Amino acid sequence: MTGNGKEIKNKYEVVVIGGGIGGLIAATILARNGLSVAVLEKNSYPGGVLSSFEKDGCIFDNFGTYIYGAGFAEPVNFLRQALSVIDVNPELLPVEPPMEVFTPDKSFTLLRDRKEFLRELNEYFPSFRRELSEFYSELEELYEILLEIPYYKPMGRFSVLKTAIFHPHLSEKLILNSFNTLNSLYKRYGFSEELKSIFNNIVAHFTLLRSYEVPAFISAYLLIGLHREGLYYTRGTNAYLVKEIVKAAQAAGVSIFTDSNVREIFVSNNYARGVILSNDRVIHADRVISNTTSYRTFTKLIDRKYLSDNVRHSYDVIENADSFFYLYLKTDKKALRHIKSPNILYIPRLSETYDKSDIVRIFIPSMIDNSLVRGKSHHCLIISTPQDVLGWKDRTHTEKKKEAMTEKILNGLNNIIPGIREASSVIKCNSPLEIEEITGREDGTFGRKMDFRQGLYNRGGNKTALENLYLAGDSTFPGQGIAMAAYSGKLCAELIIRERGKKLPI
Template sequence: MKQNVGIIGAGIGGLALAIRLAKKGFNVTVFEKNSYPGGKLSELKINGFRFDKGPSLLTMPNLIEELSNSNDSQRKFEYKKLDTITHYFYSDGTQLKASSNVDDFAEEVHLKLNEKKESVLKHIKRNAFYFKTTEDLFLKQSLHQIRNFINFKTIKGILCAPFLGLFSTMHNKNNKIFVNPKTVQLFNRYATYNGSNPYKAPALMNMISHLEINLGAYLPVKGMHQITTHLVNLAKDSGVTINYNSLVETLLVESNNTISSIKTNGLSYSFDIVASDVDIHVLYNHLLPKKFTPKKLMAQQKSSSAFVFYWGINKEFPSLGLHNILFSEDYKKEFDYLFSKQYPTEDPTVYINITSKYCKEDAPNGCENWFVMVNVPHNSSASIGYASDLRKNVIAKINSMLKTDIEQHIIAESSLSPLDIENQTSSLGGSLYGNASNNKFAAFLRHSNYSSSIKNLYLVGGSVHPGGGIPLCLLSAKITSNLITKRAN
């Protein structure tokens, strides 16, 4: 008899898990509180402009293709590899284009930032070593089962621990390697890919750059939201039922510590297995009895959030590409403000994503769709007091570094604050990646992909192992699917 699985949340992790389980013969129902799927990976349309609301960088597209192949689907996920990954701008006028060709990128850093090309290539190679040594241990299996540590690849990873940068920070490691603070800043930036602080996160986190620099950066041909629509179509093809506008109110836990039903919209639905793709704080604070709350996990420092301005611009900027970084002058101060003062600095690093550079239908002719993002603290109050000042500071920085008057070119506008992110995606305080990775034990301190106290409860998504971001959410679905299948058999 087929077992029935209820999944809470139609984010990327929940959808990927649904596809995998349906392929393995489970009856799968997904409950989504919003009227649309995708969680943070949704879209916005205003006045002829289309914006991806959340994640803007695709790496490891093979994980999406894997879902298509596992489903025996004829649907193709179309994407292109970027020739130029990122355009970097510094306050003194220095500009640098990061090529997808590693040798060309190292040469560009040498020419523009006066680093030894060999140092850049060696650093990139070291980061690849970090990733390849740890991926089987940290990214492809549960860290919370003893048997997973008794195999050759895991033992090899453990033996290599002294060489994995666990006892230094990203910044200290980068600062020892490079002579130019601009280069250090460039590589420190990768800490923001999981909402962490490069001055505290272990040097091992430098491996994040490997995904982009060595494995490549990509863009779906119709923008990032295409990932969501593709996964939804795969899920439907597999027989998955997705119920929208279905906020889960509670999970009924029986005396034998198993969940018997999910309650939503006043109705209860019985399931053999339940999987949660919501932030662990929502799961434990709102859906489960308090006695199951893992207090130490819940008390850990949260990752940063983001404040996004969506601007329709009535002009084209040839100097900009798909991904653009306008660096702050004092990076350490910026992160001190983020994680200590809980307030964005007056000189923030600004990220501008313009999908209309590739997806021409995302903006009217002669215009561009600017997704303008600043890293900000996750929110701990009922309001955002800095929104107006932040907008002024962002505009001033853009005007200064791009030699323009950007406000006169804004013809459509919307925004997304940490409060909005929390309301729309249930991420605590708008935290983008769950708990931060600001210590060397971070990988071991994330919630496991299963509950140790509730027998038929599993967890997937950005707030649990192995972490946040599209690739890790997809990997969490793979891990969780394997756990469910093994226990069911």
């Protein structure tokens, strides 16, 4: 167990379970405000979803690839805001153009210039020219509302009302649209099944949610954000972004202990008092922040007897979510000559949901940062496809299943990248089982579904039902991305600082 060469102490003011981006940012802000903070990370390295590996002259991100919410538009540039509080300033490179989409018979590029993109789409769907333009105008309006909301936190129904009362010019639009989903937007425009399927799969490519689960505001954030703010990637991999945050954390005095698995949160009289490590060591803390998902925190780290019936029930009925199968390839550049964007979405079947469409995402980080491959002749490809985790739970024949999945992906991709099999060497693959092992997320998912609409509502926020227990990470903040996980760490630290009677800004 290491912690900048320090020995782990018996007591801290704050203990953070997990060294993902959310936990590390919360820890850094708190330490900079004078608190003694320890981060306990089960792996031998921090980063969680944002970790990387090197093999055969290529550096690959394990999981997290493109970053949205990292542009410049205040206040929705969540990543830049969170990093600026701790003076971390990584080089964020634009993913340019942000996306290229292949369907069975069409391909188009999501250019930053929205007019150009719409022109391309209009060529394929001339009968929806007016509807497409109106759909985008409506999304743009929603995006503008988001830009006007003065501060962000997960919004329950009451906080939507409160925001509307304090900002009357937003009230009508905010209230009316807060209960809409992407699906309800479609109803106004009478889009064809094909067109809906394209938008559904673009949004699912970010969220793994279905159109009736995605709030209209989140759809606007993603679909308009692609053009207005774009997508980003950290020079040197997103794990490098974590390295920079770790440096800031250590400079602020945070002790980061790796290989330190928390087995249980130690609770008495409805107060979190500390944690118990796998080796039975008890570490006391005035406050505990869990950076693992809220589901895992409340179902695996806390004895059920400490939970109220309500809390127990809310986690018992929580919906399953999907995970991914990841395939990492080293591919000859010549086979990728026709590829325009480092971020590809392949929709082999135009069907309403991503599972029936069998979507495949390809991210090519070396097209953005060529230092990630040794030599100039290859690219590294991070390929992922959604998976129903039930298929992986029975751990028999896992290797055979991985081989079959690899074959299926390569066969499918041959339609858009002819000769990909011959041009590539398979570096490795990760099933939901390995994603769970590395990140500690149940079934390797984005986080189970808190509610059928995970958007502005019912993402739990940082405060929990137990006193002194807080959550930081993507299961607490709408939008479920890297930027949102980072921002949730900022909100969590600010909440604790406020509760201790100090003033913000910090």
